[in-house]
Amino acid sequence: MKTHKCGYASTKTKIMKKIYLFGVFTLAFCLSAFAQEGNFTLNGYVKDLDNGEELIGVTIYVEETKSGAITNVYGFYALSLPPGEYNILYSYMGYQTIRQQIDLTKDMVFNVELPSSVTEMDEVVITGEAIDANVTDIKMSRNDLNIQQVQRLPALFGEPDIIKTIQMLPGVISAGEGTSSFFVRGGSADQNLILIDEAPIYDPSHLFGLFSVFNSDVIKDSKLYKGGIPAQYGGRLSSILDVRTKDGNNKKFGGTAGIGLLASKLMVEGPIRKDKSSFIVSGRRSYVDLFLRAADQDNFVHFYDVNAKASWKHNNNNRFFAAVYLGRDVFEFEDVFGFDWGNATATFRWNHLFNDRLFSNTSVIASNFDYKMELDDNVQGFIWKSNLQEFSFKEDLNYFVNPSNALDFGYHVTYRRFEPGRLSPNAQNSIFVDTELQHQFALDHALYANHEWKASERLTLAYGARLSIFQNIGEQDVYLYDDPKENVDIERIDTLSFDAFENIKTYINLEPRVSLRYLLNPTSSLKASYSRMVQNTHLISSGTVPIPFNTWNPSDYYLEPQIADQWAVGYFKNLKNNSIELSSEIYYKDIQNVTDFADNAQVFFNNDLSTEYRQGDSWSYGLELMAQKKEGVLTGFISYTWSKAERKIPDVNQDKAFFANYDRRNAFNAVATYELNDKWVLGANFTYTTGRPTTVPSARYAYEGYQVDYITERNGYRLPDYHRLDLSATLTPRKNANRKWKSSWTFSIYNAYNRSNAFSIYTRVKQDDDGNIIGDGNEKEARMIYLFPILPSVTYNIKF
Amino acid sequence: MKKIYIVLLTLGLLACEDKVNVNLPEAPEALVIDAWVNNKNEPQEINVLKTQPYFDNSVPIGVSGAIVEVTSEEGTVFTFTEMEPGKYTWDPATSTETIGDELLDYTLTVVAEGQTYAATSRIKRVPPVDSIKFTFKEERNPFQPEGYYAEFVATDPVGPSDSYWIKSYKNGVLLNRPFELNIAFDAGFNEGGNIDGVVFIQPIQDAVNPLTEELDAFEPYEVGDSLYVEIHAIPNDAFTFLQQVQIQTQRDGGFDEIFAEPMENVSTNIENVSDSPNGQVVGFFSMAAVSGNGKRVSE
DSSP: OEEEEOOOHHHHHHHHHHHHHHHHHHHHHHHHHHOOSSOEEEEEEEEETTTOOBOTTOEEEETTTTEEEEOOTTSEEEEEEOSEEEEEEEEOTTBOOEEEEEEESSOEEOOEEEOBOOOSGGGOOOOTTOOOHHHHSSOOSEEEEOHHHHHHSOOGGGOOOHHHHHTTSTTEEESSTTOOOEEETTOOGGGEEEEETTEEOSOOEEGGGTEESOOGGGEEEEEEEOSSOOTTOOSOSSEEEEEEEOOOOSSSOEEEEEEOSSEEEEEEEEEEETTTEEEEEEEEEEOHHHHHHHTTOSEEEEEEEEEEEEEEEEETTEEEEEEEEEEEEEEEETTTEEEEEEEEEEEEEEEEEEETTEEEEEEEEEEEEEEEEEEOOTTTOEEEEEEEEEEEEEEEEEEEEETTEEEEEEEEEEEEEEEEEEEEEOSTTOSOOOEEOOOEEEEEEEEEEEEEEEOSSSEEEEEEEEEEEEEEESSEEEEEESSTTOOSSOOEEEEEEEOTTOEEEEEEEEEEEEEEEEEEETTEEEEEEEEEEEEOEEEEOOSSSOOTTSEEEESOSSOOOEEEEEEEEEEEEEETTTTEEEEEEEEEEEEEEEEEEOTTOOOTTOTTGGGTEEEEEEEEEEEEEEEEEOSSSEEEEEEEEEEEEEEEOTTSGGGOOEEOTTOOSEEEEEEEEEEOSSSEEEEEEEEEEOOOEEOOOOEEEEETTEEEEEOSOTTOEEOOOEEEEEEEEEEOOGGGGGSSSEEEEEEEEESTTOOOOEEEEEEEEOBOTTSOBOTTSOOEEEEEEEOOOOEEEEEEEEEO | OHHHHHHHIIIIIOOEEEEEOOOOOOOOOOEEEEEEEESSSSOEEEEEEEOEETTOOOOOOBOOSOEEEEEETTOOEEEEEEEETTEEEEOOSSSSOOSOOTTOEEEEEEEETTEEEEEEEEOOOOOOOOEEEEEEEOOOBTTBOSEEEEEEEOBOOSSSOOEEEEEEEETTEEOOSGGGOEEEETTBSSGGGOOOSSBOOHHHHHTTSOBOTTSSSBOOBOTTOEEEEEEEEEOHHHHHHHHHHHHHHHOOOSGGGGTSOOOOOOOOOOEEOOSSOOSOEEEEEEEEEEEEEEEEOOO
């Protein structure tokens, strides 16, 4: 093997500089073009009166101009208006609407604290100018999750989980019960960017997906973007799940505690300096292992989560936040075999107002995902470790030009470090030798800008782009092959060696994003969007549900970025004074370079992994209908999705197209909570989906005495339809009224009518119940596995 | 990895299973060529068959009237003649004649049902089986009851990329169940292990012990039992093929299926070389050089 050096980093750097300068000039030009004389600015933060939490997505409506704004993810809003007297309405779901008269004679700061709406059902006030964002907002293909509702819905083992509710949204498919993976509009699970306080979570599962990493006690806001994704977001093709945690009560100390069947949790929050700074700390731990230990068992499983955050609101112009998440799952079997995995993230944020109209958020983010497996054995003992880290710097700017124009722009840079695996012996006589797969490194720059323009009272247009500049960098050796796709007789013919930070491969992609909203009348609108997304971090796996032990790989010398183009149109309508929201959307999504393994790939510890994966095409389309009721004693949603997702990948399924693992034709979901009286709240989930496709051999043959399966089609068979009803009841005792702390009980019944839902199907030699082979061992039978029968659970919650 | 999920299940995931009827669309038949030829001075057999519907309790259907030949790199042709439908054999003419001189390439040609199929393989170097040892062991755990445990000693020659199929015969009967399939790449399990030029690793030496009928424990040897161990040196592509057979036949379904790679066909090295190819072919052609050694358990 020859080795030679590559050195064209300097020319690439020059190109990068040019692109960067071009971007800056373009933005500067835009800004000057929009600046308008004679207007004053009204801005501020909107908060919860009780705990000082900034509220995300509050509608600010100016009656005189019939225009308005929405608070951003940091609770900030800004309006630019000609001088004059205005009546301004601040309204938000679950809060009382405030009407404020403002005489705008100069630039003004106006912070608002909204009182929560009175909970007694007959006193719920529906204001005349209620929230109609479903119709008027330009955003489509987006779902906001109401965490209060999630907490009152029936939950598996009584543990509320936003991911389980996400799996019921239109356009979202679940892989099966007891999994935390979700599939958005025909995209695979790794095409979802899951963010907690802006930091990515690489594996959101606890206990292989029974629960997700999201502890509902600390969640303030969560949004799922399925299409029309703003230019601010990038890096994954199919969805963004943006979860923001609470900042902590900056007015008084308080907390919650919960005791459930599988896990318990505690959350404490309070001011550090009243109204200025606050903290929140929350922990959750499962305790099945404690029972097992007590029962003298040798197998232990547990998981834990810790969320912590400190916020310091120095003044309106400068606010600081630091947030940490830590979570881990640990499995131990008879002191012999064990494994664990976990995420750790840290986010530091600085919100700064450059002037009345220019809001800036600066974030420094770190994220770590690692796993370990260990076998204690004199001969076959080993330790296997893998690790993935990323560090990001993000600068996001919101420029509120005037009521008709808003600009968002920014720059993100991320450094990623992949350690796919190191195998070491853990006993003197172990057959394993210390070996390590090559590390990989990547540098990812993105520049973006988006202009939202209210062209007329009816038409709003948003257009923008994200420029993604991705570099796979050294230190790394790239192997060249005689045939790069030959995975049996692998023949390396050369090696390219790269130094640290030396450029190996650069991929530059422009991602246009366009959306528009046309108001048909005050209660209905048409929306359309197109977006291109690029993904440079790939999960190499062909299982239906990724496991924590799958390998993440950056785009590199061989692996090309995945690119998705999505078109969507929708019709949105609000009924009954905006208390019922209807939406219908159709979409078409086309993805290039989806990654899968060739048949019989050698996935485990392979330094020539690039010879094993193949990139191909994926396409999906569907219709989504949703009706949502957000107010009143009965709240919830029903959703229906018709969708189709197919793939075609070289060397997979004999080069023929096949249904994606998560292709389900029909999905119907209903979620509801009903406030019976001040003591009882009832909840119910119902889900129905077409069975997922799976591969079943269609024939078999004998080879040297072995019975070998013959498969004619991947995913050619479908599991039976899936349906399930869950019920819950939350009891808030009346004696709460007289005490400092409030308690409540949540009773859940999972799978209320005890349906045996197929989880998977497998085949085996025909046997009786005791495992004795029937006949000559030539006959085969199919077996269906189903997981959860009817499962009651109870959780006790305290709020103090 | 599979065991992890099974343990997970027993931890209270309350999984249940039932027999179900799966209605499969009828798959087109494929031709099966089972051609495992070794260099022993004994009759060699090649089977030409058809695939069977998966849930059918039928015996394999042989394909009659095929022309089956193995040709050496040097041009020697070994003709296999049909003994019964689908079963083609070659008998050595003398007590020394074999197919398979070390480090020669061999080509298989099968003409069946108007189509011509071809594959090539190679005879590789084989190390001797130096010895077989029996050790009496007390019961260690439910999986390893009391009895005589066997191991064989052999050394992989220095230099990477040798691969082997180690066949064990207990009292003359081949241990031929999926979990008893014992293959080696150099002296280790696979290429990634990077264990070359040494004695086969312990788990491979130990894999000559049979399992019980339920496959849930070892069934140690008793006094009077015999063990004969053969090392078949095979080409790397045949090793890869056997590895795939091993993965597929040991797949035990269940909870982990949702995390597993989709089921796939094992590979084949047989090509349809007809002028107008028609129909699928599966199976494998491998040549093997063989060494062996045996021993009987005594008090």
